[in-house]
Amino acid sequence: MNDHSKMMIDLCPVEGVRTAGEGIFALSFSSAAISRSVRPGQFLNLRVEESRDPLLRRPFSAYRIDGNVIEVVFNVVGRGTAAMRGKKKGDLLDVMGPLGRPFDTVSLGYDSGILIGGGLGVAPLPLLTSSLKKEGKQVVTFLGARTSAVLVTEYLQDPHIATDDGTRGFHGTVVDLASATLRAHPLSRPRIFACGPTPMLRAVAAFARAEGIPCEVSLEGPMGCGIGICQGCPVETAGDEKRYALMCKDGPTFDIRTIKI
Ligand SMILES: Cc1cc2nc3c(=O)[nH]c(=O)nc-3n(C[C@H](O)[C@H](O)[C@H](O)COP(=O)(O)OP(=O)(O)OC[C@H]3O[C@@H](n4cnc5c(N)ncnc54)[C@H](O)[C@@H]3O)c2cc1C
Ligand code: FES
Secondary structure (H helix, E strand, O other): OOOHHHHHHEEEEEEEEEEEEEEEEEEEEEEEHHHHOOOOOOEEEEOOOOOOOOOEEEEEOHHHOEOOOEEEEEEEEHHHHHHHHOOOOOEEEEEEEEEOOOOOOOOOOOEEEEEEEHHHHHHHHHHHHHHHEEEHOOHHHHHHHOOOOHHOOOOOOOEEEEOOOOOOOOOOOOHHHHHHHHHHHOOOOOEEEEEHHHHHHHHHHHHHHHHHHOOEEEEEOOOOOOOOOOOEEEEEEOOOOOEEEOOOOOOOOEEEEOOOO
């Protein structure tokens, strides 16, 4: 279950914004308190403008932690992300976090972590990679994107690459690449961790079910409060009865056995 006991709000000095790919940016800020408690798969809710316009905080996966410095990676899709791109070193950022359920890296018996990311679904994978390596797991990574210019491969361990247009690596989807590779070279006691667009996650879940591989997916969708109050992020749970979990509080990572995907 999710544990919000470590959640805090911190006013964090911005370290800078850098380019991480074509139209993709990484924003870093420092917070000793949040950097110590964030775990792979959790997210941070950023108040991007002091004027509170936009009013709602914006959720971003924790991408990288280096000492006290936390980095998130994003592309500009609207007002909030445009404001993030314009941040300067020394600006103050109001950050709530860490939020949500992290990937379950510890409780289940497995030897190999299979990481599958699509587009900016790569965001939680660097933290997950270092966490799995610390636990002595084998890490095999598959990363897919529309085209090579928008691939963000930094901090990953030798990722197998797929692009929709064939400009780098396998010409096709990352799930086709992962399933062909893993069927040809099965791993010892694998567990899949995936993040990306919903159609990709559905394909990952179908593959995992067919192969009997335990699998967790990190979902993305619109959020309001980010802390389980507004009920604005329902996810239909598995089973015959119509019930909903909350993406922000029960997720964003879910074991595929627990939700309809
Ligand atoms: C748990 C979680 C983790 C996330 N991590 C990242 C990340 O690491 N990097 C990243 O770039 N983005 C991430 N997102 C998505 C990010 O929060 C949104 O892109 C951002 O809030 C958009 O803010 P905006 O003000 O720029 O755009 P808005 O003006 O709010 O919206 C612009 C457009 O994007 C759509 N949109 C907004 N939020 C979402 C969303 N969550 N999913 C799909 N469409 C959306 C809107 O419907 C609209 O069409 C994450 C979302 C969640 C829920
Ligand atoms: S975003 Fe408010 S309950 Fe999830």
